[in-house]
Amino acid sequence: MTTATQKADSRARSARTGSGLDIEKIRQDFPILRQTIHGKPLVYLDNAATSQKPRQVLDAIARYYEGTNANIHRGVHALSERATAEYEEARQTAQRFLNAAHSHEIIFVRGATEGINLVAQTFGRAQVRSGDEILITAMEHHSNIVPWQILCEEKGAKLRVVPINDRGELMIDQLENLLSERTALLAITHVSNALGSVNPIREIVAMAHKRNIPVLVDGAQAAPHIKIDVQALDCDFYAFSGHKVYGPTGIGVLYGKTALLESMPPYQGGGDMISSVTFEKTTYNKLPYKFEAGTPDIAGVIGLGAALEYVTNLGIEKIGAHEHDLLEYATQQVSVISGLQIIGTAKDKAGVLSFVLEGVHPHDIGTILDQEGIAIRTGHHCSQPIMERFGIPATARASVAVYNTNQEIDVLVQGIKKVKEVFA
Amino acid sequence: MSDLRDLYQDVILEHSKAPRNYKQLPEANHKAEGFNPLCGDRFTIYVTMEGDAIRDISFQGSGCAISKASASMMTQSVKGKTAAEAEKIFARFHELVTGHAEEKNENDLGKLAVFSGVSEFPVRVKCATLAWHTLQAAIEGKQESVSTE
Numbered sequence: 001m002t003t004a005t006q007k008a009d010s011r012a013r014s015a016r017t018g019s020g021l022d023i024e025k026i027r028q029d030f031p032i033l034r035q036t037i038h039g040k041p042l043v044y045l046d047n048a049a050t051s052q053k054p055r056q057v058l059d060a061i062a063r064y065y066e067g068t069n070a071n072i073h074r075g076v077h078a079l080s081e082r083a084t085a086e087y088e089e090a091r092q093t094a095q096r097f098l099n100a101a102h103s104h105e106i107i108f109v110r111g112a113t114e115g116i117n118l119v120a121q122t123f124g125r126a127q128v129r130s131g132d133e134i135l136i137t138a139m140e141h142h143s144n145i146v147p148w149q150i151l152c153e154e155k156g157a158k159l160r161v162v163p164i165n166d167r168g169e170l171m172i173d174q175l176e177n178l179l180s181e182r183t184a185l186l187a188i189t190h191v192s193n194a195l196g197s198v199n200p201i202r203e204i205v206a207m208a209h210k211r212n213i214p215v216l217v218d219g220a221q222a223a224p225h226i227k228i229d230v231q232a233l234d235c236d237f238y239a240f241s242g243h244k245v246y247g248p249t250g251i252g253v254l255y256g257k258t259a260l261l262e263s264m265p266p267y268q269g270g271g272d273m274i275s276s277v278t279f280e281k282t283t284y285n286k287l288p289y290k291f292e293a294g295t296p297d298i299a300g301v302i303g304l305g306a307a308l309e310y311v312t313n314l315g316i317e318k319i320g321a322h323e324h325d326l327l328e329y330a331t332q333q334v335s336v337i338s339g340l341q342i343i344g345t346a347k348d349k350a351g352v353l354s355f356v357l358e359g360v361h362p363h364d365i366g367t368i369l370d371q372e373g374i375a376i377r378t379g380h381h382c383s384q385p386i387m388e389r390f391g392i393p394a395t396a397r398a399s400v401a402v403y404n405t406n407q408e409i410d411v412l413v414q415g416i417k418k419v420k421e422v423f424a
Numbered sequence: 425m426s427d428l429r430d431l432y433q434d435v436i437l438e439h440s441k442a443p444r445n446y447k448q449l450p451e452a453n454h455k456a457e458g459f460n461p462l463c464g465d466r467f468t469i470y471v472t473m474e475g476d477a478i479r480d481i482s483f484q485g486s487g488c489a490i491s492k493a494s495a496s497m498m499t500q501s502v503k504g505k506t507a508a509e510a511e512k513i514f515a516r517f518h519e520l521v522t523g524h525a526e527e528k529n530e531n532d533l534g535k536l537a538v539f540s541g542v543s544e545f546p547v548r549v550k551c552a553t554l555a556w557h558t559l560q561a562a563i564e565g566k567q568e569s570v571s572t573e
Binding site for chain 1: 428432465466488489492551
């Protein structure tokens with residue numbers, strides 16, 4: 001059991017490293033957190049899989065369906081005009097969130113996965129030729145591996161992989177060596193979902209651009225934690241998912257530089273992506289509509305807009321600072337548990353604490369923690385090559401969000417001790 | 425905690441730590457690999473069939489406590505049985521772990537009855553049945569690996 005001294009100590013620690021955010025007040029915004037699981041208060045530490053949604057997002061979606069619902073970009077009636085305005089307002093919110101130069105550089109997609117597939121199927125199909133190389137890294141999620149494998153297979157191109165070291169950090173010198181005149185694109189994650197490692201994207205983009213190689217960044221795990229400035233990063237594409245940044249599922253953003261987006265063929269054909277259609281010829285609509293065929297997830301976009309506003313109002317830097325404190329506290333606390341090994345010990349980490357426990361399979365850890373009300377993820381995290389790199393079948397992964405507290409980390413630590421008791 | 429103890433019974437923990445028949449079987453004439461992509465469990469089952477009888481059986485691989493203990497206890501329970509008998513035990517075992525067992529059948533399962541707690545943990549059913557599905561594949565002589573997904 002946690003002693004009173006330990007509790008006081010953890011409170012003192014949280015006060016000392018405080019980000020200035022009132023976490024208890026923030027927790028009130030998330031209705032789902034007020035429940036018990038197996039009779040214990042829910043401790044939600046599976047945020048890298050998906051984050052919970054604040055009342056502000058839930059209300060925005062309900063408000064849309066209750067008072068605004070109409071199709072966009074075509075109606076002359078009041079509801080359609082309002083729905084269109086709200087939809088386009090969310091695009092501007094996303095533009096500000098990424099600091100994109102233009103709102104037409106924001107393409108709404110289903111999530112980071114679809115964003116990456118869009119680039120592979122449009123830019124990739126038009127630009128990649130037999131003998132070319134697509135460069136990725138050893139810490140990619142399957143969503144930033146498989147679309148490129150499909151493309152390489154189709155084009156006779158080759159997938160090259162930048163290795164990582166034992167701490168789970170990208171080997172930058174190797175990356176530099178692998179960039180060549182054959183490289184058609186570098187596709188790289190901003191933050192590793194399985195290890196938490198943060199990649200120095202700005203430096204990497206500069207390296208690639210020196211050789212005129214465009215760079216796609218998978219920002220699914222970065223968007224909830226790090227201030228993103230696509231102009232400062234100078235990346236060519238940036239994709240993220242709404243549901244990991246307190247927004248609804250099924251909606252995300254692909255950012256692309258205007259010149260590239262304009263040069264790319266469309267992704268899907270249909271309504272809204274055209275300016276005129278005859279059976280002989282179709283003229284495509286301008287950006288961003290060229291890439292948004294069909295009626296989009298309007299409510300999802302409005303919900304995403306609300307989520308990005310929520311994050312912006314709290315301050316992404318403050319959120320990142322709070323999560324950094326949590327991660328540091330958690331790392332300290334679990335490090336002293338005998339038999340526990342942290343997987344991913346990069347100097348620069350965000351959000352994720354992956355670990356293995358000697359003699360206990362991660363799946364068993366997950367089941368026992370669940371009985372304590374603690375939600376974590378166990379398995380290979382859609383990153384099987386990372387598991388192979390570390391010679392393990394799976395890890396247990398606790399991942400934090402703005403609403404998590406040091407007290408919850410204490411519950412996690414007690415839970416891990418219980419796992420050890422069961423398997424003693 | 426009581427639910428947890430139902431799942432992680434001492435017999436199960438003991439088998440997961442010291443699995444029986446955990447080796448390769450050089451003379452095996454049937455073999456199959458089973459994979460649970462959800463948690464990364466991966467086992468190879470080796471079987472020496474003599475006519476219709478399972479003369480010898482072993483396994484190797486890695487997985488959670490439930491899957492490993494299940495594989496270990498399976499090898500003990502089917503050794504010397506015919507393929508049809510093994511099939512029948514699996515059917516009963518499947519009913520047990522999915523919570524559909526009749527009490528009289530539960531008694532037939534002998535030691536395997538310790539897996540009854542799995543029925544309270546639906547996501548763990550695949551862990552408990554992976555070895556059994558793999559055994560089926562081995563006996564049927566399927567070449568491709570078996571996946572629970």
